[in-house]
Amino acid sequence: MRLLQTLILFLNLLSSTLLLADSNPLKISHAVVQAGPPTAQVLAGYMVLENTSDKTVTLKGASSPLFKAVEFHQTSHEGGMMRMKKQNRIVLAPHAKLVFKPGSYHLMLIKPKKVLQPGNSVAVTFQITDTKTATVKFTVKLPDSGMSEHQHHHHH
Amino acid sequence: MSQILEKRKTPFTRRYLMLGILSLTLGIALGIYTANIPVPKPSLLSSTLLEPAKAIAEPGLVDHNNQPFGLKELRGKWHFVFFGYTHCPDVCPTTLFTFKSVAKQLKASPELYNQTRFILTSVDPERDQANVLKQYVQYYNPDFIGLTGEPKKIYNFSRALGIIFARNKPENKNEPDNYQVDHSASVLLLNPEGKLQAVFSAPIKPDVLLKDFQSIITYYEARH
Numbered sequence: 332m333r334l335l336q337t338l339i340l341f342l343n344l345l346s347s348t349l350l351l352a353d354s355n356p357l358k359i360s361h362a363v364v365q366a367g368p369p370t371a372q373v374l375a376g377y378m379v380l381e382n383t384s385d386k387t388v389t390l391k392g393a394s395s396p397l398f399k400a401v402e403f404h405q406t407s408h409e410g411g412m413m414r415m416k417k418q419n420r421i422v423l424a425p426h427a428k429l430v431f432k433p434g435s436y437h438l439m440l441i442k443p444k445k446v447l448q449p450g451n452s453v454a455v456t457f458q459i460t461d462t463k464t465a466t467v468k469f470t471v472k473l474p475d476s477g478m479s480e481h482q483h484h485h486h487h
Numbered sequence: 488m489s490q491i492l493e494k495r496k497t498p499f500t501r502r503y504l505m506l507g508i509l510s511l512t513l514g515i516a517l518g519i520y521t522a523n524i525p526v527p528k529p530s531l532l533s534s535t536l537l538e539p540a541k542a543i544a545e546p547g548l549v550d551h552n553n554q555p556f557g558l559k560e561l562r563g564k565w566h567f568v569f570f571g572y573t574h575c576p577d578v579c580p581t582t583l584f585t586f587k588s589v590a591k592q593l594k595a596s597p598e599l600y601n602q603t604r605f606i607l608t609s610v611d612p613e614r615d616q617a618n619v620l621k622q623y624v625q626y627y628n629p630d631f632i633g634l635t636g637e638p639k640k641i642y643n644f645s646r647a648l649g650i651i652f653a654r655n656k657p658e659n660k661n662e663p664d665n666y667q668v669d670h671s672a673s674v675l676l677l678n679p680e681g682k683l684q685a686v687f688s689a690p691i692k693p694d695v696l697l698k699d700f701q702s703i704i705t706y707y708e709a710r711h
Contacts, residue, residue: 415667
């Protein structure tokens with residue numbers, strides 16, 4: 332029994348080491364949640380995504396413990412109207428860069444579980460492939476104060 | 488002494504009278520002259536001026552305090568009007584932050600600030616009741632106004648201002664309250680007669696909006 336446990340532990344360690352050794356193909360920076368009214372049912376998240384690898388990277392979903400749901404959306408100007416389209420996945424070609432910004436791609440953070448103030452942090456976990464996730468710390472900011480310079484990026 | 492003064496008074500009065508008549512004549516002549524010179528159109532950076540300004544029908548809406556809001560309330564001040572809804576995460580907050588920034592800059596000239604108001608008209612009256620709108624707009628600026636009302640009246644008001652919107656079906660049938668509303672993102676400027684004077688196309692930058700607003704006011708005042 333003990334041998335089996337040791338073996339499992341060893342395999343776990345090995346697998347996480349392997350994952351760590353596999354360099355993160357996705358760089359996420361300037362991660363900001365735009366501050367909004369305390370009663371707002373939705374907030375927008377903006378960021379810069381960069382695929383630093385030679386392979387296509389696909390974001391399959393996102394979640395946050397502070398929101399009921401997190402979705403990818405794209406605002407587009409069509410027929411005189413601003414349309415919001417839900418994107419089920421975000422595909423980044425090798426070495427592609429995609430900016431989530433007002434009037435374009437954004438994270439739609441739905442039903443906050445608490446009132447967020449400027450300066451608060453929001454952890455958002457991205458499902459990158461079926462097995463990989465990346466958790467990024469977004470900072471709640473007012474648009475006047477500009478975008479975040481520092482970034483926190485963890486890879487699991 | 489008093490006799491001398493009496494004597495001098497007559498020519499002086501006459502001279503003033505002559506001067507008065509002359510300046511009045513000149514003034515009238517100048518008035519007629521300038522009224523015939525067209526005031527040069529302002530060169531605008533991001534907006535289209537409507538000439539003549541377009542009159543609109545009675546909106547018949549309610550404000551965020553559930554008070555009637557119509558042409559009577561629109562008269563006497565300039566109004567920036569945007570159509571949006573509180574469940575809109577991207578375009579609406581961005582525009583309201585633009586309004587906030589413009590309002591902040593306008594406060595430097597209190598007279599102009601008091602002549603100007605900012606309105607969010609809901610294109611989602613079902614979810615945006617007066618109290619919801621109040622908390623929403625006043626987060627950006629306590630002087631901002633939220634308008635809502637009967638769907639038909641909101642529709643008529645939007646059409647009068649050249650705005651279109653369309654409510655999408657909920658993506659998930661189990662969540663009927665989770666839907667998006669597509670809408671024009673233009674900002675409308677109504678003059679103190681309650682008429683549509685200019686249209687600002689999205690995306691709108693605070694500095695550009697402010698500059699055009701000042702040009703439009705100058706032009707408007709020169710003609711009124």
